[in-house]
Amino acid sequence: MASLLEVDGLYAGYGPTEVIHDLSLRIEEGTITTLLGANGAGKTTTLRALCKMIRTRGSIRFEGEAIDQLATEDIVRRGVAHVPDGRGTFGSLTTEENLRLGGYTRRDRRAAAADQERMYDYFPRLRERRQQQAGTMSGGEQQMLAIARALMLRPRLLLMDEPSFGLAPLIVREIFSIMKTINENDRVTILLVEQNAAMALKLASQAYLIETGRLVLAGEAAAFSNDEAVRRSYLGY
Amino acid sequence: METFIHQVVAGIATGGVYASLALALVMIYQSTHHINFAQGEIAMFATYLAWTLINAGVPYWVAFFGTILLAFALGVLIQRIIIRPVEKAPVLNVVVVFIGLLVILNSLAGWIFTYTIKSFPSPFPKEPPFGLSFISSHELGSIGVTLVLLVMLYSFFRFTPLGLAMRAAAQNPDSSRLVGIRVGWMLALGWGLAAVLGSIAGMMIAPIVFLEPNMMSGVLLYAFAAALVGGIDSPGGAVLGGFLVGILENLLGAYVIGTELKLSVALVLIVTVLTIRPAGLFGKVIVTRV
Numbered sequence: 001m002a003s004l005l006e007v008d009g010l011y012a013g014y015g016p017t018e019v020i021h022d023l024s025l026r027i028e029e030g031t032i033t034t035l036l037g038a039n040g041a042g043k044t045t046t047l048r049a050l051c052k053m054i055r056t057r058g059s060i061r062f063e064g065e066a067i068d069q070l071a072t073e074d075i076v077r078r079g080v081a082h083v084p085d086g087r088g089t090f091g092s093l094t095t096e097e098n099l100r101l102g103g104y105t106r107r108d109r110r111a112a113a114a115d116q117e118r119m120y121d122y123f124p125r126l127r128e129r130r131q132q133q134a135g136t137m138s139g140g141e142q143q144m145l146a147i148a149r150a151l152m153l154r155p156r157l158l159l160m161d162e163p164s165f166g167l168a169p170l171i172v173r174e175i176f177s178i179m180k181t182i183n184e185n186d187r188v189t190i191l192l193v194e195q196n197a198a199m200a201l202k203l204a205s206q207a208y209l210i211e212t213g214r215l216v217l218a219g220e221a222a223a224f225s226n227d228e229a230v231r232r233s234y235l236g237y
Numbered sequence: 238m239e240t241f242i243h244q245v246v247a248g249i250a251t252g253g254v255y256a257s258l259a260l261a262l263v264m265i266y267q268s269t270h271h272i273n274f275a276q277g278e279i280a281m282f283a284t285y286l287a288w289t290l291i292n293a294g295v296p297y298w299v300a301f302f303g304t305i306l307l308a309f310a311l312g313v314l315i316q317r318i319i320i321r322p323v324e325k326a327p328v329l330n331v332v333v334v335f336i337g338l339l340v341i342l343n344s345l346a347g348w349i350f351t352y353t354i355k356s357f358p359s360p361f362p363k364e365p366p367f368g369l370s371f372i373s374s375h376e377l378g379s380i381g382v383t384l385v386l387l388v389m390l391y392s393f394f395r396f397t398p399l400g401l402a403m404r405a406a407a408q409n410p411d412s413s414r415l416v417g418i419r420v421g422w423m424l425a426l427g428w429g430l431a432a433v434l435g436s437i438a439g440m441m442i443a444p445i446v447f448l449e450p451n452m453m454s455g456v457l458l459y460a461f462a463a464a465l466v467g468g469i470d471s472p473g474g475a476v477l478g479g480f481l482v483g484i485l486e487n488l489l490g491a492y493v494i495g496t497e498l499k500l501s502v503a504l505v506l507i508v509t510v511l512t513i514r515p516a517g518l519f520g521k522v523i524v525t526r527v
Binding site: 073082102 | 398405409415
């Protein structure tokens with residue numbers, strides 16, 4: 001059976017500078033995969049490339065169909081949600097409006113409204129902040145909102161860019177536990193980019209390691225954390 | 238006292254026109270961060286279309302709504318064909334395109350409809366409403382049309398999914414794409430709506446200033462002053478600014494400086510706001526780190 005996401009020989013970059021070189025990935029349905037690497041290795045660029053926010057060369061196939069020639073909004077409409085770095089919430093809109101926008105492309109309005117309530121159950125803090133402008137909320141609340149907004153799409157694949165960035169350890173733990181819940185309960189496949197390699201490897205079943213835009217290692221997440229050499233040279237713990 | 242009240246009421250009536258055009262400027266500014274200098278000429282051109290329809294024997298209100306549709310299409314077409322290619326271009330390029338558009342529309346109107354001044358009908362009766370002496374029917378009607386327009390526009394942006402998507406697209410195009418909004422079309426829609434606002438402003442002011450290719454140049458200046466007074470990124474501010482400028486212009490013109498110097502009120506306002514409070518009354522003060 002084909003993988004949910006198949007990437008072959010992907011090149012991507014900004015303007016004339018190429019950041020990602022000949023990258024190949026497989027993401028299986030229902031799994032959590034993590035993409036690790038040092039600062040500037042090209043993790044964020046990889047996620048941006050997968051939903052065509054930047055120029056790419058090479059093949060990207062989602063559910064067996066080529067998506068590398070599509071526009072970002074059409075890839076999103078096929079069920080790929082992206083929680084970008086910096087969260088990308090709409091700062092001057094309220095929490096509720098942000099969530100409504102998350103379900104913007106859905107035709108099943110009633111189910112979308114029910115999903116909105118479900119998001120408030122996942123993140124009770126957001127319910128309290130319903131009418132508050134997103135830009136005035138704390139970093140953790142904005143991250144929760146960004147995830148909730150992405151889930152409103154009912155995605156098949158969720159791309160997460162450093163959800164732990166700049167957040168207190170307690171909130172990071174909460175966000176990781178919610179990722180586990182949505183993976184198990186809602187059958188959402190997750191591709192997670194993280195600086196916090198230890199936590200990411202504990203959550204994920206598969207892992208990829210990239211260095212200066214090239215793939216250096218791929219395999220089971222457990223094998224990654226057990227490999228002393230990998231740990232010391234790439235993961236720094 | 239009677240004349241004073243009349244000056245204020247007339248100021249509110251023209252103020253509504255300035256408010257509509259100022260709102261059009263703000264809408265384009267929010268999504269492109271540029272002032273559309275051609276906004277007035279789009280309105281003027283649309284008013285000529287209305288005049289053509291009315292002259293062909295079409296009843297006024299049919300022509301009115303027909304013009305709204307045509308103006309919408311004109312706005313969308315201008316965005317798709319002329320503005321889209323320069324979307325990512327530097328500021329100066331865009332400004333030159335806007336000015337080019339202004340000149341082209343102005344000359345086109347002169348070429349098609351000639352530069353002779355034409356009278357444009359008002360849909361409202363000649364005699365004052367309810368026997369009142371301080372307000373004409375056109376002024377009252379024009380205020381009514383503006384208010385209906387503003388309420389409809391507010392409801393559209395506040396309560397409909399499409400309005401919400403348009404606000405999102407103007408604010409954060411990248412994130413909008415990530416929730417599946419077709420940002421390009423939202424921008425085109427914004428241009429269409431701005432053109433509709435302008436066309437209504439044009440049709441309401443034309444009976445007062447008469448129809449000719451340069452009729453909107455003064456109005457655009459007032460609208461620009463209104464948008465700046467209210468804050469160029471604040472729709473509510475632009476509307477309030479429009480009414481303020483309208484009243485101020487009329488009172489100063491009647492009692493202080495005379496009608497000949499009225500237009501300089503707009504320029505003085507523009508310069509004052511830009512030097513003392515560039516963000517306007519309700520605008521956001523943006524601090525950028527360098």
